[in-house]
Amino acid sequence: xxxxxxxxxxxxxxxxxxxxxxxxxxxxxxxxxxxxxxxxxxxxxxxxxxxxxxxxxxxxxxxxxxxxxxxxxxxxxxxxxxxxxxxxxxxxxxxxxxxxxxxxxxxxxxxxxxxxxxxxxxxxxxxxxxxxxxxxxxxxxxxxxxxxxxxxxxxxxxxxxxxxxxxxxxxxxxxxxxxxxxxxxxxxxxxxxxxxxxxxxxxxxxxxxxxxxxxxxxxxxxxxxxxxxxxxxxxxxxxxxxxxxxxxxxxxxxxxxxxxxxxxxxxxxxxxxxxxxxxxxxxxxxxxxxxxxxxxxxxxxxxxxxxxxxxxxxxxxxxxxxxxxxxxxxxxxxxxxxxxxxxxxxxxxxxxxxxxxxxxxxxxxxxxxxxxxxxxxxxxxxxxxxxxxxxxxxxxxxxxxxxxxxxxxxxxxxxxxxxxxxxxxxxxxxxxx
Numbered sequence: 540x541x542x543x544x545x546x547x548x549x550x551x552x553x554x555x556x557x558x559x560x561x562x563x564x565x566x567x568x569x570x571x572x573x574x575x576x577x578x579x580x581x582x583x584x585x586x587x588x589x590x591x592x593x594x595x596x597x598x599x600x601x602x603x604x605x606x607x608x609x610x611x612x613x614x615x616x617x618x619x620x621x622x623x624x625x626x627x628x629x630x631x632x633x634x635x636x637x638x639x640x641x642x643x644x645x646x647x648x649x650x651x652x653x654x655x656x657x658x659x660x661x662x663x664x665x666x667x668x669x670x671x672x673x674x675x676x677x678x679x680x681x682x683x684x685x686x687x688x689x690x691x692x693x694x695x696x697x698x699x700x701x702x703x704x705x706x707x708x709x710x711x712x713x714x715x716x717x718x719x720x721x722x723x724x725x726x727x728x729x730x731x732x733x734x735x736x737x738x739x740x741x742x743x744x745x746x747x748x749x750x751x752x753x754x755x756x757x758x759x760x761x762x763x764x765x766x767x768x769x770x771x772x773x774x775x776x777x778x779x780x781x782x783x784x785x786x787x788x789x790x791x792x793x794x795x796x797x798x799x800x801x802x803x804x805x806x807x808x809x810x811x812x813x814x815x816x817x818x819x820x821x822x823x824x825x826x827x828x829x830x831x832x833x834x835x836x837x838x839x840x841x842x843x844x845x846x847x848x849x850x851x852x853x854x855x856x857x858x859x860x861x862x863x864x865x866x867x868x869x870x871x872x873x874x875x876x877x878x879x880x881x882x883x884x885x886x887x888x889x890x891x892x893x894x895x896x897x898x899x900x901x902x903x904x905x906x907x908x909x910x911x912x913x914x915x916x917x918x919x920x921x922x923x924x925x926x927x928x929x930x931x932x933x934x935x936x937x938x939x940x941x942x943x944x945x946x947x948x949x950x951x952x953x954x955x956x957x958x959x960x961x962x963x964x965x966x967x968x969x970x971x972x
């Protein structure tokens with residue numbers, strides 16, 4: 540499991556830990572908002588619909604910001620744009636703690652989402668291009684295990700930690716903690732941290748006088764990959780957020796737990812997710828990207844139904860155990876996004892393709908969890924609404940794996956290897972890019 544790390548040079552190890560920490564704090568800020576919804580409803584006077592609409596707006600902003608960020612990292616370099624995105628989303632996460640109204644929090648979370656959306660894709664591309672094909676799943680899957688660590692930290696912050704300060708101040712302090720990732724920009728070296736694969740592709744583009752644009756991922760020779768990758772991301776994230784955005788609310792209203800206890804309980808979901816990430820990372824390089832998404836998708840459906848409807852009552856040990864297994868599949872499914880998307884898209888548009896696909900899924904998932912809120916508001920039991928949308932989304936992810944190629948062990952490709960000629964890149968009037 541750690542062979543790839545022992546074989547890595549100092550630069551790759553530093554990039555690995557920077558991306559791991561960045562993805563951890565990215566996850567904290569992403570997940571913590573959903574855990575804070577009950578506090579925001581009390582402290583800021585939001586309705587469930589308003590709180591959910593802010594999450595939806597944040598995810599749509601992340602999709603736009605991620606797409607732009609991915610293109611910028613293809614255009615100006617991975618490491619440089621990674622620094623900018625970390626600084627951007629850290630600042631606006633911190634600023635969210637000063638919001639005084641629904642409108643202010645909405646604007647701040649939209650701005651935060653613009654930078655937040657790009658960070659994952661840029662970091663995944665940067666590391667994915669440095670790792671050999673035989674270890675790509677293990678390395679990137681381990682990096683993304685930071686999401687489970689982040690969700691664990693988010694549960695602690697939004698639960699036991701925030702409870703120490705009361706509903707008016709607790710959520711603000713949690714948002715202020717969001718400034719912490721900004722320190723990571725000092726561990727990224729701009730041009731020197733870009734991969735040799737990227738540098739060679741950039742040099743080739745300059746020699747040919749071409750550069751890729753935002754719309755190139757929709758050209759005929761890559762369109763199918765873009766659409767199916769977006770469907771896969773939509774399914775996995777729509778399923779996860781249809782559950783995670785309402786877990787503390789579900790545990791407090793239907794299971795009878797206090798908010799602090801519910802937050803503690805959710806931490807066990809994250810612990811299971813951490814093991815799920817590492818398991819996915821290990822088996823992905825063995826059984827293939829498509830099969831691992833299918834296995835985790837089916838596991839998610841079974842364990843989510845058990846977690847929501849099994850007669851566990853308010854038994855904390857039973858809920859923690861069920862949540863651990865459920866979290867294994869929910870979070871663990873994310874581990875193969877990095878290696879799979881890195882292998883699917885050519886170097887010259889890898890950032891654009893990954894960022895668009897992943898963030899399309901993130902934005903589209905808003906339709907699922909907003910649907911949960913609307914259906915629950917119409918009188919349907921929350922757990923039933925969660926199950927309805929989560930299972931529908933999981934089925935989308937499984938379907939996508941039958942429409943995409945297997946890529947495990949694949950060497951990274953460039954535009955010229957796609958099969959269709961220069962139609963895949965935009966040629967400017969001058970040779971300078």
